[in-house]
Amino acid sequence: MFYFYQNYGCLVLFFLGFASSLCAQSHIHTNNYHREYTSLNGSWHYIIDPYENGYYNYRYEAFDQQEQPWASAFFLNSKPKDKSDLIEYDFDKMDVLEVPGDWNSQSPKLEYYEGTIWYKKSFDYKKSDASNRVFLYFGAINYKAEVYLNGNKLGTHIGGFTPFQYEITEHVKPSENHLIVKVDNKRIKEGVPTLNTDWWNYGGITRDVKIIETPEALVKNYVIQLSKEKKNTIVAKFSVSNPSGDDQKLRLHIPGLAINAEISSEKLNEFEWSGYRDHIQYWSPENPKRYHVEIQYGEDKMIDSIGFRSIETNGSKILLNGESIFLKGISIHEESPIRGGRAYSIEDAKILLGHAKSLGCNFVRLAHYPHNEHMIRTADRLGLLVWEEIPVYWTIDWDNPNTYQNAEDQIASIISRDINRASAIIWSMANETPNSKSRNKFLNKLAAFTKQKDPTRLLSAALEQKDDPVLENTRTISDPFADVVDVLSFNQYIGWYDGTVEKCNKIKWNITQDKPVLISEFGAGAKYGFHGDKTERWTEEYQEYLYQETLKMIDQVDQLRGVSPWILMDFKSPRRVLPKIQDNYNRKGLLSEKGEKKKAFYVLQKYYQSK
Numbered sequence: 044m045f046y047f048y049q050n051y052g053c054l055v056l057f058f059l060g061f062a063s064s065l066c067a068q069s070h071i072h073t074n075n076y077h078r079e080y081t082s083l084n085g086s087w088h089y090i091i092d093p094y095e096n097g098y099y100n101y102r103y104e105a106f107d108q109q110e111q112p113w114a115s116a117f118f119l120n121s122k123p124k125d126k127s128d129l130i131e132y133d134f135d136k137m138d139v140l141e142v143p144g145d146w147n148s149q150s151p152k153l154e155y156y157e158g159t160i161w162y163k164k165s166f167d168y169k170k171s172d173a174s175n176r177v178f179l180y181f182g183a184i185n186y187k188a189e190v191y192l193n194g195n196k197l198g199t200h201i202g203g204f205t206p207f208q209y210e211i212t213e214h215v216k217p218s219e220n221h222l223i224v225k226v227d228n229k230r231i232k233e234g235v236p237t238l239n240t241d242w243w244n245y246g247g248i249t250r251d252v253k254i255i256e257t258p259e260a261l262v263k264n265y266v267i268q269l270s271k272e273k274k275n276t277i278v279a280k281f282s283v284s285n286p287s288g289d290d291q292k293l294r295l296h297i298p299g300l301a302i303n304a305e306i307s308s309e310k311l312n313e314f315e316w317s318g319y320r321d322h323i324q325y326w327s328p329e330n331p332k333r334y335h336v337e338i339q340y341g342e343d344k345m346i347d348s349i350g351f352r353s354i355e356t357n358g359s360k361i362l363l364n365g366e367s368i369f370l371k372g373i374s375i376h377e378e379s380p381i382r383g384g385r386a387y388s389i390e391d392a393k394i395l396l397g398h399a400k401s402l403g404c405n406f407v408r409l410a411h412y413p414h415n416e417h418m419i420r421t422a423d424r425l426g427l428l429v430w431e432e433i434p435v436y437w438t439i440d441w442d443n444p445n446t447y448q449n450a451e452d453q454i455a456s457i458i459s460r461d462i463n464r465a466s467a468i469i470w471s472m473a474n475e476t477p478n479s480k481s482r483n484k485f486l487n488k489l490a491a492f493t494k495q496k497d498p499t500r501l502l503s504a505a506l507e508q509k510d511d512p513v514l515e516n517t518r519t520i521s522d523p524f525a526d527v528v529d530v531l532s533f534n535q536y537i538g539w540y541d542g543t544v545e546k547c548n549k550i551k552w553n554i555t556q557d558k559p560v561l562i563s564e565f566g567a568g569a570k571y572g573f574h575g576d577k578t579e580r581w582t583e584e585y586q587e588y589l590y591q592e593t594l595k596m597i598d599q600v601d602q603l604r605g606v607s608p609w610i611l612m613d614f615k616s617p618r619r620v621l622p623k624i625q626d627n628y629n630r631k632g633l634l635s636e637k638g639e640k641k642k643a644f645y646v647l648q649k650y651y652q653s654k
C-alpha cells in the first residue's frame with residue numbers, strides 16, 4: 044500500500060502582523076467569508092473511537108507516523124481488496140452526523156461523549172481553471188483535529204474555536220476524494236481551555252467546512268481601517284501570495300468614499316495605500332455604516348463590507364469616534380437558541396444578537412472563546428460593539444510553553460479573521476485567572492503579542508475583585524494585570540456566591556486605577572416560571588431583585604463605563620446538577636434556553652433605557 048506523509052513544519056514569515064507561511068499551512072486568509080466556495084457541509088459518516096484504535100497500532104504507535112501504516116488506519120479509508128481481506132472498519136456503512144454541528148446534541152448516545160470521533164466525507168471536485176489553487180477551510184473543530192485528504196495528512200490543528208485552512212491544490216482530484224478528520228475533544232490539563240470550565244465541552248466539526256478556489260496569485264491578508272492618529276485618513280495594507288509580476292497593481296475600490304486606487308509596490312507581495320477623506324461616515328451603534336469594498340489583484344477579486352471608527356480610552360472614558368460611550372452589554376455563550384448545542388448559523392446569530400438589541404444593548408461580550416464568524420459579521424451589521432475572548436479561563440498550565448503558544452495562536456487567528464470588523468473593539472486575554480508569578484508572565488507576554496498584532500483595539504481581561512485591605516465593606520482591584528489592560532473589567536457576584544442581595548447596599552468600591560471600569564459579569568440563577576418571594580433562591584423574583592440592587596450598587600463606581608451581566612440565555616453546564624432547577628443548565632440567563640424572558644430581563648432593559 045502506498046502512503047505519502049508530508050511534514051508541514053515550515054518557515055513562517057510575518058507581514059502586516061499576520062502570520063503566513065511558505066508551504067501548506069493552517070493560517071487563514073482574511074475574508075474567507077466573502078470568497079466564493081463549495082460547501083462540504085452536510086452529512087458525514089462517523090466512527091466513535093474511544094480507544095483511538097484507528098490512530099494507534101497495538102504498540103500504541105501512531106499510524107500516521109509510519110512509513111507503511113496498516114490498512115486498519117482509519118485515515119486510509121481502506122476497503123477489502125477481495126473477500127478474504129481483513130478490514131475491520133467501513134465508514135460508508137456507518138451512521139452520519141451533520142456538519143456543522145457538535146456531536147453531543149445530535150445523538151442521545153453521544154450526549155456526554157468526550158473522546159475521538161472520525162468523520163468522513165466523499166466529494167468530487169472540478170476546478171474552474173486548471174491553474175487555480177484550492178484551499179480547504181474549517182470554521183472550527185473542537186478540540187484537536189487531524190486532517191487527511193485521500194490518505195495524505197494535511198496537518199493537525201489544536202484549539203476548538205478558531206478557523207484554519209490547508210492548501211489542497213496538489214491533493215484534490217476531480218472525483219472520489221475522501222476527506223477524513225479525526226476529532227478529539229478530550230479535555231486536557233495543558234489545553235486552552237483546561238480541564239475545568241463552566242460550560243459543556245461540545246465536540247465535533249462545529250462550524251462550516253468550505254473549499255475555496257483562488258487564482259494562483261491571491262490577496263491573502265489585508266487590513267483597511269482608519270489611521271490611529273488621523274481620523275480622516277484611511278490606511279490599507281495588503282499581502283499577496285504568489286505575486287504575478289513586477290508591474291502587477293492592486294486595485295482598491297470603495298465607491299462610497301470615492302476611492303478607486305491602483306496601487307503599485309516595490310515589494311512584490313506587499314501593498315499599501317492611504318488617503319484623506321473628509322466625509323467619512325463613522326461606524327457606530329446608532330449608525331452602523333459599512334462601506335462596500337472591492338479588492339482586485341490580477342484575477343483575484345473579492346468584496347467586503349467595512350465600517351470605519353476609532354476606539355480609544357482617555358482616563359476613565361471609552362471614546363468611540365472621539366465621544367464618550369457607556370457600554371450597555373450582555374454576555375453570551377455560543378449556544379443555539381433554535382436547537383440547543385453549539386450555535387453556528389447566521390440564523391442563530393440573528394436571534395442571539397436580536398435578543399441583545401431588544402434588551403437595549405450596544406455591546407456584547409462573546410464569552411468565553413471566539414464565536415463563529417456570523418456573530419461578528421451580524422454584530423457589525425446591527426451596530427453592536429464586541430468584546431472577543433480566548434478561553435484562558437480559571438486555571439491554565441501557566442508554566443507550559445505549549446499552552447502559551449496555543450493561547451497565542453488562538454488570539455492570532457481571531458485577530459486575522461476579525462481585523463476588519465468595526466464592531467470588534469476589545470480583545471480579552473483571560474477570565475478569572477488567579478494571580479501568580481507564572482500567570483502574570485504568561486498574560487503579560489500575551490498582551491504584548493496582542494498589542495503588537497493589533498495596536499488599534501483595546502485590551503482587557505475579566506479580573507476578580509478583592510476586599511480592600513484597609514477600608515471596611517469595600518472592594519478593590521489589586522491584580523497587577525490591571526496595570527496592563529486598557530479597560531479595567533472584573534466579575535463580581537455579590538448577592539449570589541457572595542452573601543445575599545441585601546449585601547449590595549453595604550458594599551462600597553475603591554477603584555484606584557484611572558481607567559474605564561467595565562463590570563464583565565454579575566448575575567443570579569433563576570428557573571424560568573419559578574416564582575416566589577424575592578429572598579427565595581432560584582425564583583425569577585430573586586434574580587430580578589439582585590439586578591435591581593446590583594445596578595444601584597455599581598452606579599456608584601465613578602469610573603463605570605459599561606456592564607455585561609451574566610448572561611443572555613441559560614446554557615448547558617455539567618457543573619449544574621440541581622434537579623428540577625438546573626438539570627445541567629447554568630440558570631443565570633435573562634432568558635431560558637428556549638428564549639422565554641425572565642423578570643430580570645426587564646430590569647436591565649429599563650436600566651439601559653435610562654443610560
Ligand code: GCB
Binds near residue numbers: 474629
Ligand atoms: C463566572 C464565570 C462564568 C460562570 C459564572 C457562573 O465567574 O466567568 O464562566 O459561568 O461565573 O455562573 O458561576
